[in-house]
Amino acid sequence: MRRGAGVGDLSLPVREALGAGCRVVAAERLRGGSRKGVYRVHVEGAPVPSAIVYVWAAEENYWPEAGRSDGTGTFAPASGTTPFLTAQHTLAGLGVRVPEVLLADDSGRRGPGGVAVVEDIGGGTLEALLRTDPARATVTLHKLAEMLDAMHHHRARRPGRTDLPGPAADSTAPPPPTSPSCAQLVLDRALEDLGEAAGREDRIASTAGALRARLHELAARVGPRTEFGLVHGELGPDHVLVDADGHPVLIDIEGLMHFDAEWEHVFLRLRFGRHYAALAARRDLDPRRLDLYRLAQHLSLVAGPLRLLDGDFPDRTAMRGIIEHNIGEALALVP
The missing domain is CATH 3.30.200 (Phosphorylase Kinase; domain 1)
Structure with missing residues (x-):
């Protein structure tokens, strides 16, 4: 204990x-x-x-x-x-x-x-407000959309976490010719997540070949990009507090990075569900990136919680629910 x-x-x-x-x-x-x-x-x-x-x-x-x-x-x-x-x-x-x-x-x-x-913001999370006061939460959602637009249009010429040396150290400089793209970084991580999940879950293991082929197929469709927006990375309604004036306040911000905005929008859609429409005003999202990142996110949300359950994380029922949901979503994306 x-x-x-x-x-x-x-x-x-x-x-x-x-x-x-x-x-x-x-x-x-x-x-x-x-x-x-x-x-x-x-x-x-x-x-x-x-x-x-x-x-x-x-x-x-x-x-x-x-x-x-x-x-x-x-x-x-x-x-x-x-x-x-x-x-x-x-x-x-x-x-x-x-x-x-x-x-x-x-x-x-x-x-x-x-x-x-x-x-202490003290106003509770946007997740709770969406349940208890949907009208007030709608105002906060629109303010959050404006906030995200400002972040995603804060451009850098290299992807990378804001606190790490290398790509983030000089975001105005062009990346080296050998620098991996966002899509390659996501593909590499997704393949690792797939291997880890397949070693623990028979439903993933039995479809691992098809999932691996689908990841490579989706990644091959993604073209080059030379600018990257600022993304939170794990922005669900539980990571947004609401202050006394109804303004959204971001927390759990340590993973902030310059990356494809599509990576953020896939996670927003997963976590906000039917409320995502208020955050989906952008019209320049690349559907090919969205397809790759959607499958990658689902695999991450299988492998990550499985790893967390190797330890003594207390809320095990919630983690198991996340695993089960995302196994189903990942398998549904295999043709």
Whole structure:
């Protein structure tokens, strides 16, 4: 049983963020974090009644990473203060609403790993608002569409995560002739996901040859591209908070990268379902990329949750549901 962080663990960074007179009176770990712990702390003697604390530490990371080949690439696991702060700075510079950072430190002096104290938006997620107040959620969805349009039109000439050296270090320079395209990066990852899923799920294994051939066929149809937009990468309604004015606030931003906007739109369609129509105003999406990325996303959402279940991730029923749904969706895309 993982212990997680308690009031004593969180008091030092919160006091330094909110003032010496601040006292943490309660802390709760919020649901859903798999690479970092997300805690709401309730305080007294501070200008605000609560704050959110992110903790990046081994005790908070449920992912078994052994055996993955993408440890330093575009799809590398994004975790820690560096990708978080880089993404926060990039998005805020575009006028995209993200929680204000009150303190960030990865020295280990304020906890067992990296830690950040950020404002508590307090309005809940867009996912919850879509259920409880659809009319208000519709306004937020349209604001989110505008936000995404600004991100996707923030162009770079190279794909890559914003915090990693190499492609993202100088996004204005043309990529080297040997630099892999977004489609090639997705294909390579999808083939790895397919192999991993086939080793664990008989339904994938029995169709692995057809799935592999389909991935290669779809990738061969994708033409070259020389500019790439800024994408969140895992933007579901649970990764959008809603502030008091109804504005969307992006969280879980560590994987921010320049990439094909189609990669984002496939995930948006998967996660927003019937509400995706409010986010689908763009008319310049490439259907060939959408086809490849749709199959790749489904395979990722089989292999990833299976890997997560190798460990002690607590919400196992939800992960199994994701696996089952995406097995069906992936197999349905094989002619």
